[in-house]
Amino acid sequence: MEIPYTVDPRPDTGLYNAKVGIWLFLASEVMLFGALFSSYILLRVGADPQNWPHGLLNIPIGTFNTTVLITSSVTVVLSWAALKMGNFRRYRFFQAITVLCALSFLGIKSIEYKDKFTHYEIWKKDGTRLTGHLEGNPWFWNTATLDIKALPSIKIHPDPHHYKDPRPPKHAGAPASDHSEGHAAAVEIPRAEIKRLSAFVPSHSTYFGIYFTLTGLHALHVLGGAIVIAYLWGPGAKMWRTQPIRYTNRIEVSGLFWHFVDLVWIFLFPVLYLL
Amino acid sequence: MSAHPQTVAQAQPAAAHAHDAHDIKKDVKKYLFVFGALLAGTFLTVFMYSVHFNVMAVTITIAVFIATIKAALVAGFFMHLISERKAIYAIMLATVFFFAAMMYLLVWSRGQLPKGGGWWEGGNQAAHKTEAKGK
Numbered sequence: 001m002e003i004p005y006t007v008d009p010r011p012d013t014g015l016y017n018a019k020v021g022i023w024l025f026l027a028s029e030v031m032l033f034g035a036l037f038s039s040y041i042l043l044r045v046g047a048d049p050q051n052w053p054h055g056l057l058n059i060p061i062g063t064f065n066t067t068v069l070i071t072s073s074v075t076v077v078l079s080w081a082a083l084k085m086g087n088f089r090r091y092r093f094f095q096a097i098t099v100l101c102a103l104s105f106l107g108i109k110s111i112e113y114k115d116k117f118t119h120y121e122i123w124k125k126d127g128t129r130l131t132g133h134l135e136g137n138p139w140f141w142n143t144a145t146l147d148i149k150a151l152p153s154i155k156i157h158p159d160p161h162h163y164k165d166p167r168p169p170k171h172a173g174a175p176a177s178d179h180s181e182g183h184a185a186a187v188e189i190p191r192a193e194i195k196r197l198s199a200f201v202p203s204h205s206t207y208f209g210i211y212f213t214l215t216g217l218h219a220l221h222v223l224g225g226a227i228v229i230a231y232l233w234g235p236g237a238k239m240w241r242t243q244p245i246r247y248t249n250r251i252e253v254s255g256l257f258w259h260f261v262d263l264v265w266i267f268l269f270p271v272l273y274l275l
Numbered sequence: 276m277s278a279h280p281q282t283v284a285q286a287q288p289a290a291a292h293a294h295d296a297h298d299i300k301k302d303v304k305k306y307l308f309v310f311g312a313l314l315a316g317t318f319l320t321v322f323m324y325s326v327h328f329n330v331m332a333v334t335i336t337i338a339v340f341i342a343t344i345k346a347a348l349v350a351g352f353f354m355h356l357i358s359e360r361k362a363i364y365a366i367m368l369a370t371v372f373f374f375a376a377m378m379y380l381l382v383w384s385r386g387q388l389p390k391g392g393g394w395w396e397g398g399n400q401a402a403h404k405t406e407a408k409g410k
Contacts, residue, residue, distance in 0.1 A: 013362040023363050027370040034374045038381055059321060066317050074310040077353045081306070084299045259353045266345045269317075270338035274324040275331075 007245045022253045026260050033264050036214055040271065043206045050164040053207050054275075056119070056131075056200065058112065062273040065108050066265065069222075072101030073262040076229070076255040083248045088240055091251070095233045098258070102226035109219055116200040116208070122156060122189060123196040132158040135186055143197045154197070155186040211272055218268060221261045228254050309352045316345045 004010075005017040013020055044052065079094035117139045121131045134141065135155035146154065198204045202212045232250055239247040320341045328334045351357040356367070 014360040015362055020362060020366075023366045027366050030370050030374055031377070034377055038377055041381055059324075063317060063321050067314060070310065070313045070317065073313075073349060073353055074306055077306050078303065081299045081303050085296050256354055259349050262353075263346050263349050266313075266349065267339075267342050270320050270324075270342050274320065274338055275335055 007243070007249065016249055018249060018253045019256075022256050026256065029260060029264075033214075033217075036210070036217070037267070037271070040210045040214065043210055044275075047206060051205055051207075053121075053163045053200070053205055055161075055163050056116075057211075057273045058115070059273055061108060061112060062269055065105055066269050068101050068105050068108070069262050069265050072098045072105070073259055075101065076258045080248070080251050080255050083240075083244075083251055086244075088237075092233060092237075095229055095251075099226055099230050099233065102222055102229070105222055106219060106226075109215065119200045120156065121198055121200070121204065122154075122194055124189070124193050125195045126193070129162060129164065130156065130158045130187075131162055132156045132184075140199055140201060141197060142199065142203075143194070146191050146194065146197060151191055153188050153190045154194070155188050157186050158184050160184060214268055214272065218261070218264055221257075221264070225254065225258045225261050229258065305352055309348045312348055313345050316341050316348075 003017075007016060009015050010017065010020075075094040075097040079091045079098065082088075082090035082094060118133060118137045119131065120134055120141065121129060123129050133156065135157070200208055202209045232247075232254060236250070237247070239250070320338055323337050323341070324334065328337075356363070
């Protein structure tokens, strides 16, 4: 049985079915990300400023990733335009750039994640706190790790600035993360003085909880979109020979999803990196 | 595959589709203009952040305003919302309504928002227990 309205528009909607379907799906996605954004606002408003790790994300990297995603969005729409004009070779060129941009975005994001997994905060029993990288750059350590490994002390290269303190005047106006400012010499802290140790993982604070939820879900969308676009670019391109309009419609639908992914990031970037 | 005998522009009846080849060529210029505007908006957002306004509300308002303009450009031009069918507008109208209603819940409950502080000292024992099971 042939699937109806894959090429011709339905008389009532004036659209082919997949287009209605993707917009309904995107509507549900708006509610999904909207719920997470409203959660972010609740957590942000309710957070003690001393426990909201602002300024720990690398803004130049975030800016670069934003430009990568915006570039991929324009190549998606240009590839669709190329197909509409019957230029398959041009379409493939632009979509290849799209997939490369998607992979670059994910690669850069994973580097950012890795930096967080090896970046630590120590709460000392005297009430002082410091952030930095542990000697040897271990991943995912926490308070329990110290006891399991029976470590009498740990060495940390502290950040010059803790997020709970106001930035010194020389940094005002410099949109850089603590990580880019370098670290001081290693400081040895005895286990007995440590109340809590945590990497910048979701359990560190509500900020990192919502940060990893939002960016992780977004990264899954990037991955899913890239897989679909790559499939249509490769094995799925056979349809162009037999049903060019239907194939073009598929590219349009996958493109709509991709633009939505870009759109979500447009809000994620200032909210998580800058505010 | 690039030597396909029948292009999309030839295959579909001209009246059946809003975009013919000529329109598409004009649209490509718009896409490139929007691309430039999106990049400019991104750098403007970062620049405005570096200005460090004394009032946080000003920083938030500017950042969200620029993000909204960028989102409108993507939705309007890349997703063709400025020239879509009524069915799509109907879907989006319902979405905007429910999205706004969800956001209004925040405003409605502003007097009952959780107060900050003490998340580690007692407010987040679950995270502490989870962590204690760690490595």
